[in-house]
Amino acid sequence: MRKLLVLVLLVLAGCSSNGQAAAVPQPKIDFTVAARKVTAKPFLYCDLKVEDCRRDNAAMIKLSVPPNTPVRVTVPKEVADTPWSVVIQYTTVAGEQKAPVTVATFAPGKETTYEALPPEPGAQLQTVEVKQAGGVLVQGDNGPEPVTRAAWSLQVTA
Helix, strand or coil: CHHHHHHHHHHHHCECCCCHHHCCCCCCEEEEECCEEEEECCCEEECCCCCCEEECHHHCEEEECCCCCCEEEECCHHHHCCCEEEEEEEECCCCCECCCEEEEEECCCCCCEEEECCCCCCCEEEEEEEEEEEEEEEEECCEEEEEEEEEEEEEEEC
16 A cells, blocks of 8 residues: 555656647546446556656546446557556445455456456445556565556446
């Protein structure tokens, strides 16, 4: 959790309200539940060096997801050609809120889809986020780690 907080703070510290990050076309991610698909633009988008960033909290999309229902994440080629990961947050059947956890990490060019589901039967997803790595590394608990360049978010509604 501390490692995630450090990465988030580093990314936010580099964000600005104007610059080149907004001029670059921003990739969109699809989140699909059963037959319903929604498309999200990034709520955080930075240049490759994570020096010029834009944040748009209104880009976080909402969708109803019943318990035990996977959310299929589909990323475009420009995201799949870089390291990317899926992070979920969920509540247990007993109602305990779990901290965000990375459930999948992909090497460049390996995958374009992933089905996110909480690791416990009956648990309820709260968020599903896709994070794209930038060209900057920071020292983490287990060695160098990439800083998030872009992030897309699905907020689960009741």
